Amino acid sequence: MTRLSRLALFSYGFRPFFLLAALFAAAVIPLWLAVWAGHAAIAGPFGPRDWHIHEMLFGYVPAVLTGFLFTAIPNWTGRMPRRGLPLVALSGLWLLARLAVAGVIALPAWAVMALDLSFLLAVAAIALIEIVAGRNWRNLAVIVPVGLMAAANATFHVEAMTRGAADIGIRAGFACTLFLILLIGGRIVPSFTRNWLSRQGPGALPAPFGRFDRLALLASAAVLTLWSFAPGLPGLSAAFAGLAGLHLVRLARWRGWRCGRAPILWTLHIAYLFLPLGFAALALGAPVAGLHLLGIGAIGGMTLAVMMRASMGHTGRPLQAGGLLTAAFLLLCAAAVTRAVLPDQGFGAIGGLALSGTLWTLAFTGFLLKVGPWLTLPSVARRQPSPAPPPRN
Known part of the structure; x- marks a missing residue:
């Protein structure tokens, strides 16, 4: 032991x-x-x-x-x-x-x-x-x-x-995972964003967790539960459209557009953006596109972004995504969009499914190349700022 x-x-x-x-x-x-x-x-x-x-x-x-x-x-x-x-x-x-x-x-x-x-x-x-x-x-x-x-x-x-x-197990699995992202993401995304923005000078900060967030979570729990057990229920499309609007507003309240210089932050915001996009696709009667926007973009994107940040923070690395990890996340986003908009077959010999799968695999390969060694090797000591020299007389 x-x-x-x-x-x-x-x-x-x-x-x-x-x-x-x-x-x-x-x-x-x-x-x-x-x-x-x-x-x-x-x-x-x-x-x-x-x-x-x-x-x-x-x-x-x-x-x-x-x-x-x-x-x-x-x-x-x-x-x-x-x-x-x-x-x-x-x-x-x-x-x-x-x-x-x-x-x-x-x-x-x-x-x-x-x-x-x-x-x-x-x-x-x-x-x-x-x-x-x-x-x-x-x-x-x-x-x-x-x-x-x-x-x-x-x-x-x-x-x-x-x-x-x-049947039910598929939708229930999606519902549980999506609600976890809505709940945990709704805590960590504005918190990390606020911490970073507060060091950048004056400007708008993310709204604190409040009644609007509770409303969005309660509405999401209700709609996802109904969808899990009664996907053909009348009015469910309108409910998903409402969810899409709620979570777009919730995301806008976190001021993600101010994080352009910090990929380690805007990756979290973009991953969350796939939630309202997926809900909108379900509202429009496009379940394959909707589930892949949610599955690849929201679930895959948020888990990849969280693994990147947590691995950096807990192994002593600076909280900077760098080129390879930023590219890995963008490849994952491309995988979600490709799977949602392209037909399974029809891009010559390569269809949307194969192209999306290839982009997904490249994204996680990039993560493994960069972060894999961090996970298997001891943490590094964070560099402390050098003390200021004593004043000269």
């Missing part, structure tokens, strides 16, 4: 799980493209479409969420972070679940479900223990979305076993 704790990779929660998430994101989409083109096959409990959706919602996202939570909780509670053997065990559990879902490990469908669900349940249990031990009661609510993700995942598995394909 002591030796494992000394390894940089298992010294903090964000390290193994951000690395696993990025490696998975860079590898699984090329595999999906091969499956879609008929060059490969998946032998697990899901059909090709469901496997692709499941692994992005319940494979990639939980890895990023775990890295985020296991890094934030020690800050909330003042306790030492989980390190060493617990992180090794959780990482192994996540990997085993991915292999089982892909059919690499041959298990009956119910066993795959049990293995897959055990990861999120273990994460929720550890988070609960840490928050209770630290008496950090106000953040106890973070357990709820993790539990809802597990419930959506269970629904996905049960539908696949009983009906042959998932």
Whole structure:
């Protein structure tokens, strides 16, 4: 345990799980493209479409969420972070679940479900223990979305076993993940922006969290819940149009246009912008475009931006995106737009799906090239400003 704790990779929660998430994101989409083109096959409990959706919602996202939570909780509670053997065990559990879902490990469908669900349940249990031990009661609510993700995942598995394909589980997985971004993003984006803008001189600052934000979150929870269970409900298109307007206004209140010189900030604002764009596409009756704007742009963009910033901050690097990471984020945005507006086939031999998948893979490859070494090596000491020389007599 002591030796494992000394390894940089298992010294903090964000390290193994951000690395696993990025490696998975860079590898699984090329595999999906091969499956879609008929060059490969998946032998697990899901059909090709469901496997692709499941692994992005319940494979990639939980890895990023775990890295985020296991890094934030020690800050909330003042306790030492989980390190060493617990992180090794959780990482192994996540990997085993991915292999089982892909059919690499041959298990009956119910066993795959049990293995897959055990990861999120273990994460929720550890988070609960840490928050209770630290008496950090106000953040106890973070357990709820993790539990809802597990419930959506269970629904996905049960539908696949009983009906042959998932339906409610897909929308519920999207709804849980999107609400997490609305909730967490709505806290960190204006907070980071305010901190940076306050050092830049006079000017408008982001509006503090208030009644408007509560209204936007309550409306989002209601609409996403209705969409999960009754997607054909009359008036749902109008409700999504209303959500798009609400979140455009919410984003404008954070003064993102003043962050042009700080890519580490405007990436967060652009990622959030994909939420109202996706909601607008759903309102216009374009579910494929809407779900990919939300899935690639909002979920992929926000998780990539958060992993970039957290990795810099917690490994001692300056909070500066630099050329490679900025390009990686822009490639991801291009992947979202390409998938939303181009047909699957029709760009010569390359369709929108293949082009989007290639851009996504390049984005996470760029992240791995830059941030991957930071996650596996010890943190660097931040440079302290040199003391001013004593005045001369």
